[in-house]
Amino acid sequence: MGPGVEVEQDVRKTTDKLSRARRARWARYRHPVEIPTRCKVEVMAGTVPHGRTERRSSGELESEVLAALWATERPLTPVEIQTEIGGTLAYNTVHTILKRLYDKGLVLREVDGRRGAYRPAKNAAELTAQAMHEALDRGPDPIAALQQFVTGLSSEEERALRALLGGGPA
Amino acid sequence: MRVDVYVPLLLSVLLAAVSPGVGRRVAPALAARVLTAAAAVTAAATVWSLVLLAATLVDDAPPVVDQARRHGLRPPEPVPEVIGVAACLALLLVAHRLWRAARAEYVVRRALRRLCAGHPGSTELIVAASPVPQAFAIPGRAAVLGRPGRPGRILVTAGMLGALEPVERRVLLAHERAHLSHRHALLVTAAALAVAANPLLGPVRGTVAFLVERWADERAADAVGDRTATARALARAALTAGRAEPSCALSFTDRAVTRRIAALQSAPPPHLWPVAAAVLALGVLPLVGAADATDDLVGLLRGVLG
Numbered sequence: 001m002g003p004g005v006e007v008e009q010d011v012r013k014t015t016d017k018l019s020r021a022r023r024a025r026w027a028r029y030r031h032p033v034e035i036p037t038r039c040k041v042e043v044m045a046g047t048v049p050h051g052r053t054e055r056r057s058s059g060e061l062e063s064e065v066l067a068a069l070w071a072t073e074r075p076l077t078p079v080e081i082q083t084e085i086g087g088t089l090a091y092n093t094v095h096t097i098l099k100r101l102y103d104k105g106l107v108l109r110e111v112d113g114r115r116g117a118y119r120p121a122k123n124a125a126e127l128t129a130q131a132m133h134e135a136l137d138r139g140p141d142p143i144a145a146l147q148q149f150v151t152g153l154s155s156e157e158e159r160a161l162r163a164l165l166g167g168g169p170a
Numbered sequence: 171m172r173v174d175v176y177v178p179l180l181l182s183v184l185l186a187a188v189s190p191g192v193g194r195r196v197a198p199a200l201a202a203r204v205l206t207a208a209a210a211v212t213a214a215a216t217v218w219s220l221v222l223l224a225a226t227l228v229d230d231a232p233p234v235v236d237q238a239r240r241h242g243l244r245p246p247e248p249v250p251e252v253i254g255v256a257a258c259l260a261l262l263l264v265a266h267r268l269w270r271a272a273r274a275e276y277v278v279r280r281a282l283r284r285l286c287a288g289h290p291g292s293t294e295l296i297v298a299a300s301p302v303p304q305a306f307a308i309p310g311r312a313a314v315l316g317r318p319g320r321p322g323r324i325l326v327t328a329g330m331l332g333a334l335e336p337v338e339r340r341v342l343l344a345h346e347r348a349h350l351s352h353r354h355a356l357l358v359t360a361a362a363l364a365v366a367a368n369p370l371l372g373p374v375r376g377t378v379a380f381l382v383e384r385w386a387d388e389r390a391a392d393a394v395g396d397r398t399a400t401a402r403a404l405a406r407a408a409l410t411a412g413r414a415e416p417s418c419a420l421s422f423t424d425r426a427v428t429r430r431i432a433a434l435q436s437a438p439p440p441h442l443w444p445v446a447a448a449v450l451a452l453g454v455l456p457l458v459g460a461a462d463a464t465d466d467l468v469g470l471l472r473g474v475l476g
Contacts, residue, residue, distance in 0.1 A: 063295035124288035129300035
């Protein structure tokens with residue numbers, strides 16, 4: 001029996017009467033990475049069926065909401081997030097996802113600014129950025145092996161790509 | 171023995187030569203799989219051929235020579251001694267290259283694992299609060315022999331997220347998700363190890379690396395339902411990345427992004443099963459050659475040692 005199993009039992013004993021969300025949070029606190037919280041991967045597609053796009057799982061929607069919050073400097077309300085990520089999602093769905101992200105400590109509620117707005121939590125993201133820069137500085141070897149989204153461009157290619165984007169905000 | 175043993179070497183040159191063409195014409199998912207499989211088998215056959223060539227040096231071992239003299243036979247010399255010695259040296263080189271490739275792989279995996287520290291285990295997206303535009307997939311690990319598995323993660327920097335439009339962010343996430351769900355890291359690693367074992371296969375590695383990107387692009391285009399938006403996402407990401415570090419070490423460019431964008435602007439390539447089958451056959455032939463050579467060598471040695 002590994003230490004993980006013990007902790008899991010421990011968690012179950014102590015927190016039997018707590019709500020599921022609190023129990024999960026406590027398990028994460030005790031064991032931040034090793035025990036992934038069992039999250040239901042139900043399909044939460046929008047209310048309006050969206051043409052050719054695939055239905056998105058709740059995990060994917062979490063990523064999209066988090067990405068939307070990180071993409072802008074200012075806090076966003078659920079309605080703004082709803083329009084930002086395509087408008088095909090029900091308001092309730094966005095709200096549920098935000099709550100889940102909040103439970104995981106990935107987003108924060110704006111307290112003194114606009115009520116009901118959310119912004120991303122920065123702590124872990126800053127640690128990751130630091131670790132990433134260290135890995136990048138250590139030399140091209142580890143990073144060259146990564147499957148990066150895009151790689152370098154020549155100036156001629158750059159002109160062609162700008163033309164493709166039609167002079168939009170590139 | 172005299173010819174068969176060199177078959178894997180010749181065929182690996184052939185496989186390397188056809189791989190870029192196959193990569194351009196065949197659907198990326200199929201091409202990446204067959205090229206990697208063919209390269210892995212060819213590399214294994216090549217190494218085995220080197221082992222056989224090195225084994226021919228056994229003729230010169232004193233006990234074998236004595237035995238042969240006692241039976242009034244001449245020790246057989248299937249290949250010149252100098253080739254046997256060269257094969258020995260080549261094997262040492264291969265071992266060194268494999269070790270180096272495996273170690274590089276390990277270093278990368280460890281560095282990537284470190285990037286996940288502090289993030290809850292059940293989230294897919296990890297954001298790095300950095301203005302440097304970067305995005306990559308962090309492969310997970312399947313649960314093996316009681317060791318707990320790890321889900322794959324997507325790392326994107328705030329700089330990259332801020333530069334993209336909403337639909338383009340979806341493209342980016344879908345692209346990286348495709349890397350994870352189709353286990354592209356495994357294919358790339360397999361191709362890297364095959365090339366480490368047999369440097370003649372060199373071009374296959376670059377082709378497979380390019381093909382998994384194309385494969386993920388196609389999956390992203392399917393997920394978002396818009397090839398044009400996918401092409402625009404690539405263009406914007408590339409421009410952002412290029413502008414942020416104008417004089418970075420990667421001044422070398424293989425026009426990969428431009429080629430990927432061009433591919434998205436035309437129809438998805440066909441599957442072309444016959445070509446795929448031909449590539450696989452090309453991968454299996456070296457194995458046949460190596461097996462035949464093994465048979466010959468065993469026969470020769472049995473003849474001498476009675």
